[in-house]
Amino acid sequence: xxxxxxxxxxxxxxxxxxxxxxxxxxxxxxxxxxxxxxxxxxxxxxxxxxxxxxxxxxxxxxxxxxxxxxxxxxxxxxxxxxxxxxxxxxxxxxxxxxxxxxxxxxxxxxxxxxxxxxxxxxxxxxxxxxxxxxxxxxxxxxxxxxxxxxxxxxxxx
Numbered sequence: 463x464x465x466x467x468x469x470x471x472x473x474x475x476x477x478x479x480x481x482x483x484x485x486x487x488x489x490x491x492x493x494x495x496x497x498x499x500x501x502x503x504x505x506x507x508x509x510x511x512x513x514x515x516x517x518x519x520x521x522x523x524x525x526x527x528x529x530x531x532x533x534x535x536x537x538x539x540x541x542x543x544x545x546x547x548x549x550x551x552x553x554x555x556x557x558x559x560x561x562x563x564x565x566x567x568x569x570x571x572x573x574x575x576x577x578x579x580x581x582x583x584x585x586x587x588x589x590x591x592x593x594x595x596x597x598x599x600x601x602x603x604x605x606x607x608x609x610x611x612x613x614x615x616x617x618x619x
Contacts, residue, residue: 482507529554568612569597587614 482504490497533554537547552559573595577585588611597609 526555571595585616587616 482502484503485500486503486506487498487500488506490499530551533550536542537550548559573591575587575590591611591614595611597606599606
């Protein structure tokens with residue numbers, strides 16, 4: 463203990479190393495209910511980080527709601543068209559107005575397949591391509607839900 467200006471100061475023992483697996487006990491007040499759970503430091507750090515993220519998300523959303531309130535008063539003006547109003551609301555919330563459509567089409571393809579000579583007689587191109595051919599999209603605007611192979615034709619050059 464150390465005397466400083468008439469007050470007694472008790473030094474706190476600070477560990478020399480950081481131990482993320484150390485167990486800590488803390489107080490949780492939930493209304494009238496008070497508990498003292500024990501958890502690892504890493505779990506507590508994770509909970510604290512999640513709390514910071516939730517807090518940031520709350521403030522971001524609260525700011526957008528406040529902006530929407532102001533925008534709705536402005537858009538109540540009869541000089542705005544429905545399209546202008548919807549576009550401004552979409553811009554405020556950061557999303558694009560779009561509609562999903564289903565497109566059906568035909569894709570022609572040509573592939574080269576190495577067929578072992580002892581399997582040539584039993585080779586079924588339709589079956590082989592059904593197992594090994596795939597159709598995917600690289601953009602987030604296109605989602606491939608279904609595809610089929612209608613016909614196959616083998617050129618035995």
